[in-house]
Amino acid sequence: MNVRGYERGFNVALVTLDGVGKTYRGRTGAWEAVRDFTLDLAEGEFFCLLGTSGCGKTTVLNMVAGFEQPTAGRILLDGRPVDRPGADRGVVFQGHDSLYDWLTALDNIGFGLRLRGMGRGERRAKAEHYLKMVGLTGQGAKHPSELSGGMKQRIQIARALANDPRILLMDEPFGALDAMTRAVLQGELSRIWAETRKTVLFITHDIEEACALATRVGVMKRGPGGTLKAVIPVDLPFPRERTSDAFMSVFRDVHALIHDEIHGAH
């Protein structure tokens, strides 16, 4: 493949996964978690990766983030191979252990800016802006231990956005929240995405969540050798009306694909 062509910007894909595979080797022998995973993520899209537990979703995200290396195939960002974590890929983690307990919410949001050596005043102003974006104006002085689970996830999202990454990688960010908080945060994320048009790779095992947020939904086949089974475009306007017939119809399509996975038809 002509790598120089990518460098000149001839390719529209922001992220390319090209025949990516991952085999873990450990005490219990080799386990092929992901096999031949191929996908192009276009600039500005909201891609939801959906799959049953253990099918390899986190593994895919960790490889895109650069936390783990593929054992087969390759991953490109802007045409350049990904080989380590970097500021161009913001990550929102499933749990909230990734927040810094010793920093205030505002300082957590400004952490990436501080790493870049941005001055205090400018950093503060920018962090305040993102604090407002996630709906936590006035709560910036609190420490993570003084925030609810939903608020912590908002801070994580603000922290990732404040760093202005090329793509936002989110691993079941709302998985640990109650249904009501989850619905609220889904709405907010949708609004933020519409405002910023940030490219998002969002992992979930919640079909409704995927249909409500995504411009495309990718369904994974379960492991060993988890891979992309089908990609369904969701051409519905935002904000999405979850009780509309159109939404129901997309939901049914995705559900049918997942259903086979749950009930073992390969």
Add this chain to the structure above:
Amino acid sequence: MRSTVRTERLVTVAGYLAGFGLLFLIWHLAATTLVRSTLFPPPGPVLERAWVLIEDGILQEQVIASLKRIGQGFLLGSAIGIPVGLAIGSFKPVRWMLEPWTEFFRFIPAVAMITVAVIWFGIGEESKVFLIAYTTVFVVIISTAAGVGAVGRDKIRAAQCLGATRLQVFRLVALPATVPYILTGMRLAMSNAFVTIVAAELVASNDGLGKMLWDARLFMQIEDIFVALVALGMLGFATDRTFRFLIRAFAGRFNATV
């Protein structure tokens, strides 16, 4: 808000006072009704004797002598222990090399090192400072290294994908996350230091609370023994409270376990 905090503090202090009051009461009853021997004086004469020793400036002298040694040795031990612990926790090769050392020496108590310390350093200040530093350093190393190892993986990963260099990960994530562990190690080391100082002064010293205990035994000044014991308990208690306060102030806000 503020006033509830203050009320809580007052309640705590009142609790301590009541606790000590009860301790002295039981001591008094035990000495006057149960034991009734000159070898176990009740608190009254002991406190009277303490007052005399304070007026003569003798008690302060011993306390200051002991505290100075503890302070110096403790600071020296911490100053060595913290960086070494951080290195062991951060770099595998350092761990492989130094872990046998810490695992070896921590089973040789400072008390067992008194003989060597006296041979090497004489009965001057150096031997005591060495022993306190010795008893401090391994506890601090072990808990610091454990702290570095306990930094959550996601905390480090989050920093990496925000653009942190290795040095930034260490300075801005690993180090602050380890502070509560370092302070807890120092607190443990401090109580060891009290044990060690008395033993060292008993054996080889010209002053200090340990020496006071030893002399009092030689001359059968039973009240003096109890004065020294009470002083030790009080000092240890005060130091430990101070440490707990520091840990709370630095880390308590985000670490509910300390």
